Amino acid sequence: MSYLVISDLHLTDKTPLNKIHFLTDLFNRYSKIIVVGDLFEGYRSSPNAIYYKYLELFQVLDKKKCLFIRGNHDKDFDFPFLKNIGSTLICNIAASSIEEYVKCVKALNDEDTVKAFEINVSCPNVKDGGLIFGNNVKNVRLITEKVRVATNKPIIIKLSPNTSSIKEFAQAAKDEGADAVSAINTFVGTAFDIYTRMPKIKNITGGLSGAAIKPIALAKVLEISRNVDIPIIGIGGIMNWQDAVEFMICGASAVQLGTVNFINPNASVEIINGLKNYCSKTKLEKISNLIASYLI
Numbered sequence: 001m002s003y004l005v006i007s008d009l010h011l012t013d014k015t016p017l018n019k020i021h022f023l024t025d026l027f028n029r030y031s032k033i034i035v036v037g038d039l040f041e042g043y044r045s046s047p048n049a050i051y052y053k054y055l056e057l058f059q060v061l062d063k064k065k066c067l068f069i070r071g072n073h074d075k076d077f078d079f080p081f082l083k084n085i086g087s088t089l090i091c092n093i094a095a096s097s098i099e100e101y102v103k104c105v106k107a108l109n110d111e112d113t114v115k116a117f118e119i120n121v122s123c124p125n126v127k128d129g130g131l132i133f134g135n136n137v138k139n140v141r142l143i144t145e146k147v148r149v150a151t152n153k154p155i156i157i158k159l160s161p162n163t164s165s166i167k168e169f170a171q172a173a174k175d176e177g178a179d180a181v182s183a184i185n186t187f188v189g190t191a192f193d194i195y196t197r198m199p200k201i202k203n204i205t206g207g208l209s210g211a212a213i214k215p216i217a218l219a220k221v222l223e224i225s226r227n228v229d230i231p232i233i234g235i236g237g238i239m240n241w242q243d244a245v246e247f248m249i250c251g252a253s254a255v256q257l258g259t260v261n262f263i264n265p266n267a268s269v270e271i272i273n274g275l276k277n278y279c280s281k282t283k284l285e286k287i288s289n290l291i292a293s294y295l296i
Contacts, residue, residue, distance in 0.1 A: 004030040005262055013049050020054050027060045034265065035061070089113050090156070094120040098133075101143055105150045116154035119147055122162075122185040134160030134185070137172050144176035154179040156233060159220075161187055161213075166220045167227040174230045182233035182256065183224060184217045210259040211237040218250050225251025225292050239267070241274025248290040 004027065027033055051058055091114045095101040101119060108114050121134035121143055133139045140157065147155055157173040159166055161184035170181045186207025191200040217236025224232055234252030238244055239260045247255050260267045279287055 004032070005034045005265065009035070011050050011054070013053055015050075015054070020057055024057045024060055027057070032265070033061060034261070088115050090116045090118055092118045092120055092158070098139075098143055098146055102146050102150050105147050109151045109153065114153070116156060116179075117147070117151060118156040118158050118182060119143060120158045120185065122158065122160040132160060132162070134158075134169070135163055137168055140169050141172040141176050144173050144178050148177035156180045156182050158182040158185055158235075159224075160185050161216065161220055161236075165223075167223050170224045170228040170230060170232075174228055178230070180231040180233060180253070181224065182235055184213075184220045184236050187213055187216070209236070211239050213237050214239075214243060218246060221247060221252050222250040222294070225294075238271075239263075241271045241278060244271050244275060245278060245290060248287070249293050251292040251294070253288075253291050 009023070091108055093101055093104045095104060105117055105119075108117070121140050122132060133143060140159075144155070144157055155178055157169075157178045157180075159169050159173075159181050163169060166183065170183070173181050186209045188205050189208035190205045192198065193200055214237030217234070220236075221232055221234050224230070231253045232251050233254045233256055234244075234247030234250070235256040235258065237259070238247065238255050238257055244255050257268055257271070264270070275287060278284070284290065
């Protein structure tokens with residue numbers, strides 16, 4: 001079985017037909033398709049208008065039983081099978097202002113399929129010269145406070161690792177009503193072509209993720225666990241079940257998989273099976289007994 005993972009297509013009713021034809025042909029080559037975030041540019045065009053204009057493309061997605069993890073701009077559209085995927089849907093919100101965070105949460109709050117919100121505070125604050133929200137405790141506190149008022153659903157604050165004391169940010173999130181934190185987001189990184197001397201990344205810097213950041217991510221999770229009484233979702237370089245166990249020992253109640261999905265789309269199933277075998281082999285009655293079980 002062949003998988004295609006594709007993200008942020010941002011389709012509008014003015015998307016060039018050659019792009020639509022390219023995508024239709026590309027999708028037909030794979031047996032399973034995962035579309036992550038912002039399939040539509042929902043604020044510029046009607047999603048339903050886009051759907052019917054490019055019906056052939058969406059018929060391919062439907063035929064392949066595409067897994068669609070929607071983004072902020074897809075708020076007005078649902079694939080018929082989204083409500084029947086048999087999983088809990090948590091919506092990640094990224095925004096360029098505090099008002100936009102609140103607006104996005106309010107727009108999705110009445111959607112029954114959305115069970116919780118993860119608030120990504122590692123975004124540039126346009127009104128403050130592009131400074132990252134998540135690097136300022138006051139901003140994290142204010143975003144959490146405003147979002148908490150906008151919804152009764154669980155909120156998870158996704159913390160930036162690019163701080164000297166992540167426990168202060170976790171405490172601020174807890175103080176303002178966050179139900180959990182997720183740690184960590186990506187690190188800022190860059191790369192240059194040694195012959196052209198130009199950045200390999202169009203934006204010059206980008207988010208570094210994957211196995212390379214796991215030791216730092218573990219340290220950040222441990223720091224929060226030892227200082228703040230709040231559930232933690234561990235993120236950062238989890239490639240197998242052993243990594244998941246390590247995060248739980250450091251204090252994570254759950255884990256997220258990101259980069260590994262591009263390498264092995266079956267990773268989540270393999271990790272679940274590995275955890276079951278680990279519990280059986282170590283005679284662990286409940287996997288929750290692993291949480292913060294470090295011996296220091």
